Amino acid sequence: MLKTSLMQTTMMAGVLSVAALAQTTAAYAEEVTLRAMDGSSDITANLMDFDGNRYTLETAIGEIQIDASQVECIAGACPTEAAEPGTASAFEVAGNPYVVDGLLPSLFQDFASGVSGSANVNNGSVSIASANGADVGTVSLVGAQPLDGMRRLVDDRSLLAISDRPMTEEQARVFSTVGKPNPTTEDRQVVLALDGLVIVAAPGNPVNAISRIDIARIFAGQITNWRDLGGPNAPINIYTPANDSSIAQNFAEQVMAPASLRLTTQAETLSDDAAVSDAVAADPFGIGFVNFSGQTAGKAMSILGECGIQTPPNAFTIKTEEYPFTRRLLVYRATDDLPQLADDFISYLDTADAQNVIAESGFVDKTVSVVSSDEQGRRYAAAMWPTDAQTNLRELGDMVTQLLPAQRVSLTFRFLPGSSQLEARALEDVQRLADLLAAGEVFANKELLLVGFTDSAGAPAANRGLSEQRAERVRQILSSVALPGSLDSTPIRTLGYGEASPLTCNTTAEGRATNRRVEVWVRDIVATN
Structure with missing residues (x-):
């Protein structure tokens, strides 16, 4: 009844x-x-x-x-x-299969150990127990492509969905039709980690950089000889992951679709990233594409922009999102009423322990890293490369004078299009910077430089002013979220150099968005008598 x-x-x-x-x-x-x-x-x-x-x-x-x-x-x-209801939880997490297999089990095991418990992973299910053996909860891990993950959120099969492609506005509207909140809002969307699509070739291949259009033409079967790319007179052998994999779909969207081309049927299709990497590494004339997190062998090639700027794929360029094929791994939820276990897991994802697991698993973590000015040599070359960006030697000289003795921090702040409002990840990173300043260790005896840059649209003088305003805006937000007194021992300067130092070409909307940023640099405080 x-x-x-x-x-x-x-x-x-x-x-x-x-x-x-x-x-x-x-x-x-x-x-x-x-x-x-x-x-x-x-x-x-x-x-x-x-x-x-x-x-x-x-x-x-x-x-x-x-x-x-x-x-x-x-x-x-x-x-x-x-x-005693509510003492244990059971819920499902859906995500890209390579994330579900290569990252989530390790994260849940570390999460469980952090609360004095343990996790047993078996056939896509994680059983979490407390230190005394009591059942804390069971989490089902389901491999699902982004669209399927969204469906599982909509119909309540999953509480959390992890995707390497951002949800579109049209997809987000589906949730409102069934009475659910928008999962793309700032409080329901979390950046778990970063990854990237990389082009791999054999280690001995003399071609080190390749343009986006040439990548598309190779994988469409239009360029068939390495000689046409400055390499040896040899046929190009193409290796790809399965067509229904997330990386293949990303490749189709990011590389092939903009060139209005389709993947050739002559490519050798392999099971996963590792198989593609290994096959390319063993073939002197091979080429393929894989996730940065899944590259096991071979040489990752730099991406050559139309204006001549080269961007290599590495943890730093992906962390700063300068590498053009960078992707964010996003965690979505479609309810604010999560079980405590799920809520605690989301909070755990932003901890240093979780980010260490992410890095050890081959993904790019969100922790702050620092590189010397010497390692930023390409940016100085790019500043002097003939592009549509207009600058003068005095501005370049001033920029080099300020930054040469400094170190660049991986935090890079970007704004929502056409506004002075920081985007979601930038807001997270402002808080991360404030926490580091409060800790005092990383920036001890350091001066903090917030350095603004723009794209090449508009007059050079106006762009310089805009870049200074953006840097000042970040300083204001940083001051508002920092603990009282935590900024007192670290001098903060704001600088702006307009369009003087493009990280990529300004010829596309994506490139212009990458160039509109505020960077973080630190340099030693030198006492003067």
Whole structure:
């Protein structure tokens, strides 16, 4: 018997879900009666599963779930755990298969150890236990391409979805049609880590840089000989991951589609990144594309811009998002009412422990790194390269004088298009910078430089003024989020050099967005008598 009043009550309270959040078993399959905590209604149905947090019932309308904190079991085969509802959680996390396989198990194991517990990973399921062996929760890890992950969020199969492609506005609107909040808002979207699409060749191949259009023409079968790229007179052998993989879809969107080309059918398709990397490394005339996190062998090639600027793929250029094929791994949630375990896991992702696991797994973490001015040599060359950016020797001389004795920090702040509002990741990074300043170790006896740059659109003088304003805006936001007194011992200077130092060509909207930024530099404070 199913009483409609309880059905309506639980739906209004948001505690009933028609789709299971995790796989259930017929561990019970006996009748129980649940009563709403306010005593307003009952429901009697077959109990299929109870995880300590939710009852899964088989009803006339199909399988449903009810939050254990909203009801009490009053008759039938009540599980003994029902006396203490909510002590364990069960939920599903969907994500790109290479993230689910290569990163999430390690993250959950480290997360569990951090709360004096342990995690057992088996067949896509993570069982988390406390130090005394009590069940804390079970997390189902489901490999899903971005669109499928979004669907799983919409229909409540997943509580969290991890994607290497940002959700579009049109996709986000789907959530409002079913009464769910927008998962792309700042408080429901978290940058987990970064990754990138890299072009790999054999280590001995003399070609070190390649343009985007030439990449597209190679993989479309239009360029077939390395001689046409300045290499040996030899055929180009193409290796690719499976067409339905996330990296292949990213390649189609980022490389092939802008050139209005399709991938050739002559490529040798392999199972995954490792297989492509190994095949290319063993073939002197091979070429392929893989995730930065999945490259096991071969040589990663720099991307050559139309204006001659080369950008190599490495952890620093991906962390600063200067490498043109950088991708963010985003964690989405479509509800603000997460189980405590899921909420704690999201909070854990921004810790140093989690970021260490991310780096050890081959992905690019969000921790702050520093490189010397010597390692930024390409940017000085780019500043003097003939492009559409207009600058003069005095400006270049001043920039080199200020930055040559300094070190660049991987934090780079970018703004929402056409505004002075920092984008979501930049806001996270401002807080990260404030925390580092409060700790005092990284910037001890250092001077902080916030250096603004623009694209080449507009007059040079106006761009210089705009770059200075942007740098000052970051300083203001930094001051507003820093702990009282934490900035007192670190002098902060704002500088602006307009379009003087492009990181990539200004010929595309993507390139212009990359060049509009505020960089962070530090240099020693030199005492003068």
